[in-house]
Every structure is written in C-alpha cells, then in structure tokens.
Amino acid sequence: xxxxxxxxxxxxxxxxxxxxxxxxxxxxxxxxxxxxxxxxxxxxxxxxxxxxxxxxxxxxxxxxxxxxxxxxxxxxxxxxxxxxxxxxxxxxxxxxxxxxxxxxxxxxxxxxxxxxxxxxxxxxxxxxxxxxxxxxxxxxxxxxxxxxxxxxxxxxxxxxxxxxxxxxxxxxxxxxxxxxxxxxxxxxxxxxxxxxxxxxxxxxxxxxxxxxxxxxxxxxxxxxxxxxxxxxxxxxxxxxxxxxxxxxxxxxxxxxxxxxxxxxxxxxxxxxxxxxxxxxxxxxxxxxxxxxxxxxxxxxxxxxxxxxxxxxxxxxxxxxxxxxxxxxxxxxxxxxxxxxxxxxxxxxxxxxxxxxxxxxxxxxxxxxxxxxxxxxxxxxxxxxxxxxxxxxxxxxxxxxxxxxxxxxxxxxxxxxxxxxxxxxxxxxxxxxxxxxxxxxxxxxxxxxxxxxxxxxxxxxxxxxxxxxxxxxxxxxxxxxxxxxxxxxxxxxxxxxxxxxxxxxxxxxxxxxxxxxxxxxxxxxxxxxxxxxxxxxxxxxxxxxxxxxxxxxxxxxxxxxxxxxxxxxxxxxxxxxxxxxxxxxxxxxxxxxxxxxxxxxxxxxxxxxxxxxxxxxxxxxxxxxxxxxxxxxxxxxxxxxxxxxxxxxxxxxxxxxxxxxxxxxxxxxxxxxxxxxxxxxxxxxxxxxxxxxxxxxxxxxxxxxxxxxxxxxxxxxxxxxxxxxxxxxxxxxxxxxxxxxxxxxxxxxxxxxxxxxxxxxxxxxxxxxxxxxxxxxxxxxxxxxxxxxx
DNA sequence: ACTTTCAATCTTTTT
DNA sequence: GATTGAAAGT
Numbered sequence: 001x002x003x004x005x006x007x008x009x010x011x012x013x014x015x016x017x018x019x020x021x022x023x024x025x026x027x028x029x030x031x032x033x034x035x036x037x038x039x040x041x042x043x044x045x046x047x048x049x050x051x052x053x054x055x056x057x058x059x060x061x062x063x064x065x066x067x068x069x070x071x072x073x074x075x076x077x078x079x080x081x082x083x084x085x086x087x088x089x090x091x092x093x094x095x096x097x098x099x100x101x102x103x104x105x106x107x108x109x110x111x112x113x114x115x116x117x118x119x120x121x122x123x124x125x126x127x128x129x130x131x132x133x134x135x136x137x138x139x140x141x142x143x144x145x146x147x148x149x150x151x152x153x154x155x156x157x158x159x160x161x162x163x164x165x166x167x168x169x170x171x172x173x174x175x176x177x178x179x180x181x182x183x184x185x186x187x188x189x190x191x192x193x194x195x196x197x198x199x200x201x202x203x204x205x206x207x208x209x210x211x212x213x214x215x216x217x218x219x220x221x222x223x224x225x226x227x228x229x230x231x232x233x234x235x236x237x238x239x240x241x242x243x244x245x246x247x248x249x250x251x252x253x254x255x256x257x258x259x260x261x262x263x264x265x266x267x268x269x270x271x272x273x274x275x276x277x278x279x280x281x282x283x284x285x286x287x288x289x290x291x292x293x294x295x296x297x298x299x300x301x302x303x304x305x306x307x308x309x310x311x312x313x314x315x316x317x318x319x320x321x322x323x324x325x326x327x328x329x330x331x332x333x334x335x336x337x338x339x340x341x342x343x344x345x346x347x348x349x350x351x352x353x354x355x356x357x358x359x360x361x362x363x364x365x366x367x368x369x370x371x372x373x374x375x376x377x378x379x380x381x382x383x384x385x386x387x388x389x390x391x392x393x394x395x396x397x398x399x400x401x402x403x404x405x406x407x408x409x410x411x412x413x414x415x416x417x418x419x420x421x422x423x424x425x426x427x428x429x430x431x432x433x434x435x436x437x438x439x440x441x442x443x444x445x446x447x448x449x450x451x452x453x454x455x456x457x458x459x460x461x462x463x464x465x466x467x468x469x470x471x472x473x474x475x476x477x478x479x480x481x482x483x484x485x486x487x488x489x490x491x492x493x494x495x496x497x498x499x500x501x502x503x504x505x506x507x508x509x510x511x512x513x514x515x516x517x518x519x520x521x522x523x524x525x526x527x528x529x530x531x532x533x534x535x536x537x538x539x540x541x542x543x544x545x546x547x548x549x550x551x552x553x554x555x556x557x558x559x560x561x562x563x564x565x566x567x568x569x570x571x572x573x574x575x576x577x578x579x580x581x582x583x584x585x586x587x588x589x590x591x592x593x594x595x596x597x598x599x600x601x602x603x604x605x606x607x608x609x610x611x612x613x614x615x616x617x618x619x620x621x622x623x624x625x626x627x628x629x630x631x632x633x634x635x636x637x638x639x640x641x642x643x644x645x646x647x648x649x650x651x652x653x654x655x656x657x658x659x660x661x662x663x664x665x666x667x668x669x670x671x672x673x674x675x676x677x678x679x680x681x682x683x684x685x686x687x688x689x690x691x692x693x694x695x696x697x698x699x700x701x702x703x704x705x706x707x708x709x710x711x712x713x714x715x716x717x718x719x720x721x722x723x724x725x726x727x728x729x730x731x732x733x734x735x736x737x738x739x740x741x742x743x744x745x746x747x748x749x750x751x752x753x754x755x756x757x758x759x760x761x762x763x764x765x766x767x768x769x770x771x772x773x774x775x776x777x778x779x780x781x782x783x784x785x786x787x788x789x
Numbered sequence: 790a791c792t793t794t795c796a797a798t799c800t801t802t803t804t
Numbered sequence: 805g806a807t808t809g810a811a812a813g814t
Contacts, residue, residue, distance in 0.1 A: 094804070123804055148803085166809090167797090223804060290802065390801050392805095412803085446790095453790050565804080584802045606801060624802085647800065648805035 037075045037108055041068070048278075048311045049073045052082060052250070055271070055305035057298070058280040061342045062327070062630035063318025063590065066280050067097075070252055071104040073278065074116075078109055083249035089270065090119040092254040095566045097588060098124070101254070118248070122263050124565050126226035129233075133240055137229040142434060144220045145564035149423065150439045151175050151222050158210050162203065169200045178208050182224025183292025185231060185262040188212055217468075218438055227262045234269045245273025255588075256281030256301075260292035268304065277305065283338050284331050285627050287584060289613070289620045299338060316342045318590050320349020323636050325666040327629040333661050334619045351668045352629065352636045354659055359643040359650075360393070360598075364400040367595050367639065371406055371578060374593060381407065381576040383592035387583045387628050389604040393597065394580050401578065411581035417563055421528065421539040422546055426563060428518050432502045433556050436470035445475075448527035450495070456488045466784035467767060472496060481768055481780040483755075498522065511556040515547050583628050594632035597639040599625075599656035603646075625658045744783070745769060751786040753779075758789065 038046055045065055048058045049072045060066035074090060077083050092098040098120050105116065118125060127145065134141040146154065155171040155178075177199055181191055188209040196205030215221060221229065234241040251271060253259070256279035259267070271277040279301065286295040302308045316324055321344035328342055357363040371384060388394055394410060401408045416422060424447055430440035445460075446452045463483070464474035478484050479493035502518050509517070519525050525543060528536045553559040579591070598604055605621035613620070629636050640655045745751070749761045751771060759773035767783045 121804065170798095226804090287802075288804095291804085392800085449791075451790065455790085582802065603801095608801065645805090 037072050037079070041065075041072065042315055044311055044313050044315070045069050045072075048313070049076050051278075051309060051311070052077065052080075053276060055275055055301075055308035056278045057256070057301045057308055057310045058278065058313060059310060059338060059340060060280050060282055060313040061316060061340045062282065062285060062627070063316045064313035064342070065315075065317060066282070066313065067100065067104065067254075067588075069313070070254060070278075070280055071101060071108055073252065074105050075108040077250050085116045086118065087247055087249045088116065088118060088252070089125070089248040089250070090116070090252040090254075091122050091125055091267075092119075093121065093258050094588075095121055095124075097121075097254055121565070122259075122266070123223060123226045126230050126266070127561075127565065129230045129244075130221070130226060133230075133233050133237075136233045136237060136240070137225075138216050139221070139229075140219050142219065144218070144430065144434065144437055144440075145226070145561075146215075146220050146222045146439065147418075147564065148175070149418070150220075153439060153442075154214060154218075155207075155211060158207060158214060159200075162200075162207065162210070164200050164203070164207075174199055174204070174207060177204060178211060179222075179224060180292060181208065182222075182228055183260040183262055185228065185265050187228065187232070219436060220439075224262070227266055231262065231266050231269065234266075241269060242273075244270055249274050249276065251277045253277070253279040254281075255285075257283050257286035257295055257298045258288045258293045259297050261294055261297075262292075264294065264297050264304075271305070275305070282340075284334070284340070284623055285587060287587065287620060287624050287627060289616065290609070295336075299336070312340055314340055314343050315345055317345050318633055319630060320344065320346055320634055322349050322351045322666040323629060323632050323634075326352040326636070326662050327626050329663040329666070330629065330658060330661050331622065331626040334622055336619070350635050351666055352638065352662065353668055353670045354599075354638045354640075354662070355670050356655065357639060357641045360396050360641045360645060363597050363639050363641045364396045367397070367597060367637075368400045368404050368406065370595075370637070372404065375406070379592065381578045383633075384595075385579040385581065385586065385589070385591040385593070385631065386595040386597065387581060387586045387631065389583055389598055389606060389624070391582055393603075394582075397580055397597075401580075406578060407575060408578040408580050411579060412585035416542070416545075419539075419542060421542055424524065425515070425519055425543055425546055426560070428522060428524065429515060429556060430560060431472065431499055432506055432514070432518060433560055435472040435499065435503065438464070438471045441471045441475075444522075444524075445471075445495070448523050450491050452488055452491055452495075456484060456492070459483055463782055463784070467782065472499065477768065477782060481782055483781060483785060506556060511553070511559065512547055512550050514556065515550060519543060519547075583624050586631050587627055590631055590633055592633050593635045593637070594628070595637050595639070596628050597641075598644070599638050599640040599659055600644065600653040601656055602653055603644065604656050605658070622658065622661075745786075745788075750789045752789050753781060753786045756781070 038049065041049065042065075045068065048056070048069045052073075058066070058069060060069065070090070074088060077088060078085060090101065092101060102116065102119055105119070117128075120128075130137060130139070131141045131143070134143060152171050152175050155175050156166065159166055159169065159171055159174070181195075188205060191205050191208065193205075196202075196208070198204050199207065215225070234244075248270060251267070253267060258281070267277065279298070281298050283295055283298050286293060286298070289295065297304075302310065319327070324342050324344045331337070355366065357366055367386065371381070374384060375381065386397055388397075391412075398408065398410070400406075417426070424444060427437075427440040427443040430437045431444065442457065445457060460471055460474045460478060463469075463478060464471045467474065467477075469477075475492045476496045479489050479496060482489075484492070498521060502514065502521075505517065506514055525540065528539050528543070531539075550556075550559050553562060601607075604625070605618055609617035609621050611617075629638075638659070640659065641653070643650055643652050645651070744767075745761055745764055747761055747764060750758065751761060751769075752758050753771065753773065756771070756773040756776035756779055759771040759776070759779075761769055762772050762778070763770035768780055769783050769786065770778060770780050771786065772778050
C-alpha cells in the first residue's frame with residue numbers, strides 16, 4: 001500500500017460535497033445505521049469514541065486499545081455525518097502507525113481511506129501544507145526534502161565556507177543543534193542569544209541563518225522545516241490558517257506524549273478553530289525526549305486546552321497479569337507521571353524471567369536455544385521478538401541466528417533507503433526529476449568515476465554560485481566554455497546531455513523503465529557489476545528491488561516524495577521470522593514472546609542518557625524498560641551479561657538497576673540454559689559448529705569472531721564500503737569578488753581573469769564571453785569569472 | 790585524478 | 805571496531 005497519496009496535493013481543495021457522499025456510504029457500510037462498530041468496546045473506550053466535541057485527552061496505557069479507539073472514533077465521526085473524510089485531520093508520529101490506521105479505518109468503514117487525505121504523519125501532512133503555500137515560505141512547491149545525510153553535507157559546505165575547523169566543530173553536532181532548535185520551534189532569529197553562541201565561538205546562530213539561506217536557494221527543506229514553515233505561515237497569514245480551521249472539523253493525534261514543541265505549536269494553531277481536538281497518548285511511554293519530545297505536552301494538556309476532558313483507558317487486553325505486574329511495579333519508580341493503574345483482563349500467565357550469562361555471546365546462544373525450543377513447540381516465530389537497547393547488540397544475534405539457521409528479520413536496522421547504492425540511484429532520479437537538485441547532482445557527478453574530481457566540482461560550484469544557477473546548468477555552461485580542461489569538459493558535456501535526454505524521456509516513459517534506463521546508461525549498474533567486492537551482488541539486487549518498489553507509484557515525483565518521507569520499506573515477506581529490533585522501534589507492537597537482553601548498567605540504562613539528562617534521563621530509560629516488558633503478551637524474558645564487548649574491548653558490567661526494581665512476586669530468576677557452557681570443555685551440542693571452544697577472551701578468539709562478523713555482514717548486504725562524498729570547498733576569494741560584478745560586458749572591454757590574466761572582450765553571448773587574452777590567447781569564459789580592469 | 794595508507798575519533802534511540 | 809578524513813603515493 002502506498003502511504004503517500006499518489007493523487008497530487010491539490011485534489012481536495014474544493015470541499016464540494018460529492019454526490020452520494022462518502023459519509024453516506026460509510027453509514028451504509030457500518031451496517032444499516034446500527035452502531036456495530038461500538039460493539040465490543042468497553043465503557044471507557046466507548047466514551048472516548050463518542051465524546052466528539054471539545055478537547056479530549058485519552059490516556060491510554062500500554063495495550064488498552066488505543067489505536068482501536070482512534071480508528072473507531074474516525075468511523076463514528078463519519079457514520080454520524082459530523083464530517084467528511086477530508087475534513088478530519090489525523091496525525092501520527094510514524095509511518096507505520098499511519099499505515100496501520102489507514103488500514104483499520106478502511107476495514108471499519110469500507111474503502112474510504114482514499115478519501116482521508118489528511119491522515120498521515122506530522123511530516124507528511126506538514127509537507128502537504130507547505131507544498132500548497134510554498135511561495136509564502138519563499139520556496140517553490142516542488143521543493144525537495146533533505147534527509148540527514150544531505151543535511152550534513154550541506155552543513156559541511158557551510159562550515160568550510162566560514163572557515164570553521166570541522167575537527168573542533170563537527171557538522172554532525174551543528175546539525176543536531178539546529179535540529180534541536182527546530183524541534184523547539186525556533187527560527188534563527190528566535191534562538192536565545194546564549195544558546196546561539198554555543199557553537200563555534202558564538203557563530204551558532206549565524207550558521208543556522210546561513211543554513212536556512214542555503215536551503216532556500218536550493219529550494220529545499222529539512223525535516224524540521226516541514227513543521228516550522230507551516231507554523232510560520234499560519235502565524236503570518238491568518239487567512240491561510242482560517243482556511244484550515246474551516247476544513248478540519250475534527251483533529252486526532254496519536255502518541256501525543258511524543259510531540260515536540262514545534263508539533264505542539266502546530267496543533268495549537270490548528271485547534272484554535274473548531275476545538276475538537278482528541279489526543280491519545282501515554283506519558284509512561286514517552287521515549288523520545290532526546291529528540292525533543294516534551295512529556296510536558298501531555299502533562300499540561302488540561303491547562304493548554306481549557307475545558308478538556310480526560311479519559312483513562314486502564315484495561316489491558318494484551319499481557320498476562322505477571323507481565324503487567326512487573327511492568328507496573330517498575331514504572332512506579334518514576335516520579336512525574338499522570339498515573340494509571342493497568343488492570344489485567346486475563347490470567348496470571350507466566351512470570352517474567354531474569355537470567356544472567358557470562359558474556360554477550362553466551363546470552364545470544366541462550367536466547368537462540370530458547371527460540372529453537374519454541375520453534376519445536378510450534379510457537380510461530382512471528383510471535384517472537386528480541387528487543388535491544390542499542391543497535392550494536394543486534395549483530396551478535398544476527399550472527400547466532402545465521403549459524404543456527406533461524407530465520408529473522410531486522411526492523412530499523414540499516415535502512416533500505418540509506419544504503420549507498422540506493423541513495424546514489426535516487427540521486428540520479430532526483431536529478432532527472434529536477435535539474436536544480438544540487439546536492440543530488442554533486443553526489444553523482446563522479447559516480448561512477450568519470451574523471452570529474454574535486455577541482456572540477458569546485459569550478460562548477462563557483463560558476464553556479466556567482467551566476468545563481470543550479471549546478472547542472474553550470475555544468476552545461478562549463479562544457480561550452482574554456483574554464484576547464486578539455487577532458488572534463490567533454491565528460492561534462494556528455495553527462496549533461498544524458499540528463500537532458502533522460503528528463504525528456506521522463507515525460508513519455510514509464511517511470512520504472514526510465515529508472516532502469518538511467519541506471520544502465522549512466523554506467524551505474526555497470527560499476528557494481530565490475531565491482532569484485534562480495535557485497536556487490538547484493539547491491540545490484542537492492543537496485544532491482546528499488547525499481548520494483550517504484551512500481552507502486554503513479555510517477556517519479558510521487559515516488560521520490562514517498563522516499564524522502566518514508567525511510568522504511570514494507571518488508572512484506574510472509575515467512576515466519578523472529579523479529580529483531582530496538583526498544584524504540586518496538587513501541588506499539590506486541591508479541592507472544594519477548595526477549596530483553598542487555599539489562600546492564602551503562603547499556604540499559606544507557607550511560608549517556610544518565611550523563612546528559614540525569615534523573616530525567618533515567619526516567620526515560622525506565623519508560624523504555626516499561627515499553628519493552630509491555631510488548632509481551634505471554635512471556636517476557638530478561639537477560640544480562642557480565643561481560644560485553646564495547647568499542648571492541650571487553651568490559652565487565654553489573655546488572656541493571658531496573659532488575660532490582662522488579663517485584664519478586666512476578667519475577668523468577670532462572671539460569672540460562674547455556675550457562676557456564678563456556679568453561680572450555682563441555683560445549684553444549686548447539687555449540688558444535690563453533691570452532692572456537694576454549695576461552696572466549698583470547699585474542700585469537702576475538703579475531704576469529706571479527707572475521708566471522710565481516711563475513712556474515714556481507715551476506716546481509718549491509719556493508720558500507722568507504723563512502724567518499726567529495727568534500728566540496730565552495731567560496732573563496734574568487735567567488736566573493738566575482739559575485740559583485742554580475743553586470744553585462746561590452747565588446748572591447750578590458751578584463752582580468754584569475755587563470756588567463758588580462759585580455760580584451762571580442763564577443764559577448766549572454767553570460768559567456770570570448771576574450772582575447774594577452775598571454776593565453778582566445779578563450780571562452782563565463783562573465784562572472786572575469787572582472788573589469 | 791585516483792588509490793592506498795594511516796591516524797584520529799567516537800560510539801543510542803529516528804521522523 | 806568501524807568509520808572518517810587527510811596525506812602520501814601511483
């Protein structure tokens with residue numbers, strides 16, 4: 001299913017009631033007007049669904065039917081004819097959630113998901129709003145959305161232009177800082193003076209400003225802008241805001257505890273119209289504080305929206321009583337929560353288990369063995385998940401599953417669209433789609449290698465900057481003049497001609513065929529075919545997958561939009577597999593059996609969280625633990641290891657403090673099945689395959705382990721071979737001076753060129769000049785590269 | 790212009 | 805350990 005609406009963004013502008021309106025159809029679909037959909041809801045859920053007017057906060061504990069309430073509420077609004085699908089704004093935090101919501105609404109009300117254009121993530125809806133009012137934000141509605149990678153490259157350019165030492169002030173951290181400001185809804189001007197000074201000796205604010213400026217000239221936004229710009233538009237253009245007030249009769253927000261300040265401001269502006277705002281969330285599951293989420297938003301709801309009603313959902317239908325008891329007891333250690341009492345509905349079930357092991361390898365073996373046992377007991381592997389705190393923990397499990405032959409899937413690992421080959425391919429497509437996508441162009445000018453190195457790119461950048469044109473055009477110009485040596489010039493000419501041809505073909509060709517053609521003719525696929533490294537085959541496979549995934553979209557534009565907002569892919573494989581993911585990724589999911597490895601001080605709670613955020617950090621970690629345990633329906637199994645390899649070095653660790661916070665009544669301490677099998681002699685039968693039986697901390701063992709890791713990593717296709725993004729130094733004397741005299745020249749004028757020296761103009765053709773140089777002879781140059789004498 | 794080598798740095802979670 | 809950038813070599 002495509003979550004980006006393939007129909008373009010201006011489709012529902014006219015709220016003309018459709019004949020045989022969807023509401024009517026929905027009503028019919030809901031079963032002869034009877035409120036079937038309310039059946040099976042408990043009283044609180046029912047109330048939450050039917051309380052339509054005024055602000056409403058639904059405090060929904062884990063597993064209490066939060067999504068059900070949201071979707072049923074939408075069905076209810078439609079069925080009662082209070083609003084049409086296009087008049088309901090429903091925002092979620094993740095793509096996964098919005099996808100699921102769409103599904104479930106559709107199954108309740110019939111296939112009107114098409115008619116719910118305003119159901120989506122904060123970011124996708126922000127994009128939609130921004131595209132239609134782009135001109136108010138100084139953008140064209142075709143603006144591109146930069147991902148983190150592009151963002152960092154852009155910031156690097158700015159830093160080097162400002163002559164800031166990237167060693168001391170890494171681009172990453174500036175990106176992070178800017179992101180933080182944006183999360184808090186701060187434009188460059190609004191950054192508090194003290195904070196603005198925190199980066200690069202007081203230049204932080206100024207750099208932020210420069211960054212925003214660059215974005216505008218690139219006709220691009222980053223993730224933060226997708227929220228910030230609409231906020232600004234709403235504030236500055238009340239008529240625009242009023243337009244949305246008229247449109248959105250009802251607003252629903254999922255996972256309200258995860259909203260940041262910007263999102264809150266955005267919502268509050270929209271909710272000034274009809275005040276029918278319904279927020280669903282659970283303060284105990286707020287785990288994105290590090291990304292700017294403000295638990296405060298949910299704690300303050302009643303103050304922010306006077307007259308708000310609060311409904312608590314406390315009946316938990318997911319987990320057995322022991323699991324719930326353990327989780328509740330743990331989370332009770334947190335202060336500053338609204339407080340809920342989760343009530344189990346089912347039986348006691350099994351106790352939560354805690355098992356220790358010698359090291360992380362043994363932990364993985366123990367879990368692997370238990371999974372095999374479940375497998376023999378016909379437990380579906382789809383119902384088994386391993387939730388880790390940090391992604392590096394996954395590797396050990398992948399390793400283990402590989403040798404055991406246990407099928408597994410990784411969620412949120414190295415993501416499809418972040419892989420090098422995919423990003424390269426996308427860059428090509430972006431260039432075809434829009435010739436002014438400079439970052440994309442820069443990425444692929446010399447991929448595959450065509451002899452266009454740093455020097456060439458710098459020249460192009462110079463031309464582009466001074467003439468204020470996109471790089472692609474600069475390249476086209478450079479091909480016609482003599483700024484560059486003949487060889488790169490020819491290459492450049494060929495390349496730009498290719499792109500012209502492709503862009504032209506794009507108008508008539510099917511976009512999937514186009515993609516294949518582009519990748520083929522550019523030599524990109526050939527590059528990987530030539531590549532002898534072991535993962536080249538996997539990369540080619542990924543490229544095929546990319547083209548295949550484009551099939552689900554109307555056109556190239558729609559696909560690219562999808563990609564920039566949805567960084568995950570639907571892993572629509574039907575095979576039964578164990579799921580491996582981080583705790584963060586697990587929110588909102590549930591499994592019969594949940595393994596929770598790595599409960600050690602420093603890892604979980606994570607040291608950094610403690611260092612940087614103190615008690616608040618600890619509480620967030622604890623909420624993370626709570627989220628982890630409450631994912632389990634029948635069994636929750638916690639592990640800790642005494643030794644773990646961190647940064648490649650073995651470190652001993654002590655069990656997590658969270659273990660002590662679990663209640664004895666619901667927890668039993670067990671011995672991991674493989675415990676102490678590592679004493680060197682008595683290998684368990686499952687270790688046969690392990691050629692390294694003796695001790696686990698000898699250098700030899702570690703080396704062997706490494707070798708195996710690199711080996712298996714390849715077959716998983718996540719190897720990143722050294723990526724070299726041409727560090728492009730822009731700016732410099734040359735550019736600064738040449739920008740000044742962009743005026744047109746006249747025949748016979750005397751000019752100076754940095755490379756060719758003095759000369760006289762013999763011909764003028766637009767911004768291209770022919771100059772008879774005193775020493776270098778006659779050359780064609782670009783006007784911005786010379787100056788009057 | 791490209792490749793290799795070496796040293797330095799930093800290790801969470803992600804729309 | 806892994807990734808990254810810069811310097812030296814081809």
